[in-house]
Amino acid sequence: MIRPRRSRFRHATPALRAAGALAALAAPALAHAGEAAAPLIGAVRPGSEDGVLAVELILLNSEGQARAVEVPARLPVTLTLGGERRSLTLECSPDAAAPQVEAGGFARRECLLRLPEGVSAQDSALLSLGGDLAGSSYAFALPAAPAAPAPAQMAGGAEEPPALAAAPAPAAKPDDGNAFLGNLSAYSPIYAVYGPGTNSDGRIQISFKYQLFGDAGDVGGNAPIINGLHFAYTQRLLWDLGAESSPFRNVDYMPEIFYLQPAVEVAPRLALGGQIGFRHESNGRDGAASRSANTIYVQPIATMKSGDLSISLAPRLFFYVGDREDNPDIRRYRGNTGLFAEIGRDEGFRLTANSRFNFSTGKGSVDAELSYPLDRIVDTPLNLYLFGQAFAGYGENLLDYNRQQTRLRFGFAIVR
Template identity: 55%
Template sequence: MKAAAFALLLTAAPALADAPVALLVAGVSRGADGVTVDAVMLNDGDVPVRRVVPATIEASAPAGDGAAPVMLRRAAGQAEAVIVPAHGFARVHYLGPVGLAAGLTLSLPAPAQAAAPSAVASAASFAAEPAPYRSADNDGGNHFLANLSAYEPIYAVYGPGTDSDARLQISFKYQLLGQAGKIGPGSPWANGIHFAFTQRLYWNLGAESSPFRNVDYLPELFYLVPARSVTDRIAIGGQFGFRHESNGRAGADSRSFNTIYVQPVGTMPLGDWKLAIGPRLWAYVGSREDNPDIRRYRGNAGLFAEVGQDEGWRLSLTTRLNPGSGKGAVDALVSYPLDRLVWRELKLYAFGQAFAGYGENLLDYDRRTTRLRVGVGLVR
């Protein structure tokens, strides 16, 4: 069944007075455990804003000649906060009791506003990022922890029968200047400068003493361009920067090179799903004496594509290709929130990972491999 759609303007925090957010109830569907209220937060402003999704909200439903109060609770798997892009929207979901009558209409009050500063969604990361980390109990005077946030996915996956059974990835980024998340229109241009660090570990669990086959280190300095709407359905953003890649070894096993790159990304909604896609172009700079033929296997271009739901399935693909040599690779990640499968308080994701092509890690940059692994992750 469908509820009558209507919008309710949320009261903006003072710092976001030029970026009002409206809440639009799109529909209500009935299930075995109650009804699900599907809504979208609309942002007519020129900058993305962060909004808390309250654990519970009050609504009203028809009862006789009047209305009865109804308490709705945030759906399992629904994020506690969302980023609403400029001139865009973010979906939110609530659950109501089984006994709600057909033809339900709701009058929702404004959800509480986020107390933390607004954050800007990175187009390359596709969905709204988790809120920047800050320890309320023990920040120890580290006033800039809010500028630290996740970057690439953080996960651990395992697939037996190879010389790199397990693959682990840790990644973060840091906004070097300005207030956390304050980038884009109306903010100093330098606020877009970020430092990022990603570490990938390839673990040979099947060998005696379980050594790491290789560890790749990827520090980078980049400029983040937040997504901006170009039509009522498409937003474009991205980043460009400098990346160093090395495996920290010496002698014949040493691998390292530097690139400068540009990564535009376009995003658009597909019903309950979102699509993000964009090319990545790079050029090699500096010495390549550890791997002089790296371009033959990695080329100078690749494609990033991601499709999925905020609180459901997500598939991410990263490719690279040298058309001249025919060498390249495809790296894929698929994920699903475990709190929708196991326990609603379990804030982890089930991960599947696949790789086919040349150079899954730097040590094997000129070696063709195929890998399938499964595991869990913290960030996708």
């Protein structure tokens, strides 16, 4: 389901992304006759000044003879923080001699990156070479700035300079072995809710999406078109907690592949985006309880801003494809149209509604969610949302696609 913004964990820092050196071996060469040496970002470490990072470049030479490589004094880079891309400049000493790179070997060169104001320590980040050097990326955690010790007082009131710590500075090091973890993010809301008195009083949903191509968050704008291709998976469990042995009433499995066009501002306080994709739904059962449906859909979205209030509307048009043998009349209850609507604030209430409707039969459904950050109510470090969920209409799940139901549940969410 398209969202006007990237779904996020409440105050949670995203998992650190490891971008291994081999991922950028095909990067273009640095400026020199011959184009033999390709740059990689080998390491990112805290610099000698606050707000400055030391970036180590690795210069590779795949040719059969040694080459001297001149590194430009200023290199364009892109720093990605929380999905936001910032264009910065890597500063390399213009006085340093061009390193001689042996055939099949490499050389190291250290440059400096000055962080923009407002960047929080311990955030995960992705640094990518830009311009003609695009291709090399490095994921790391921004190191915390060391706390300045209080000056010691000597006799007579003079200040004694503090002793330097012998421990090495913490390295901005990626998680090993998960170079593409940064491309994984939340998709639809993730929550657990409960409402007694029915055969599906518990409802749990998990959902994620994965950017198949390109650097994490590098979608839209001047990014390659193929970067917009995503895979998503959503699983919804309906739980009969009141029955003996508490069986699951139904589990819906919903993988999909889609192309995402992020919202682009087309007028003051108005942004337009959309997605188009293919979705498969099934409940993994056989016999009379088996249900499945395949749809191709298109969904544009408009988001309007008024201060910190956001309003989003996204009509949805979908068509059934393939075999519907398990539920041949599902279109009668779902139709071919839907509407996503949302209003709320990032740090306050948010109301979301998804609807389906068949204009010829008058049947359809509305699934609504209301959420609010828990730490705005009580003083707690717990990263959760209070979450209410309601359903009215036909087919809360695939098994009951032709049954009219009304449900009201409350619980908690980590993504809304």
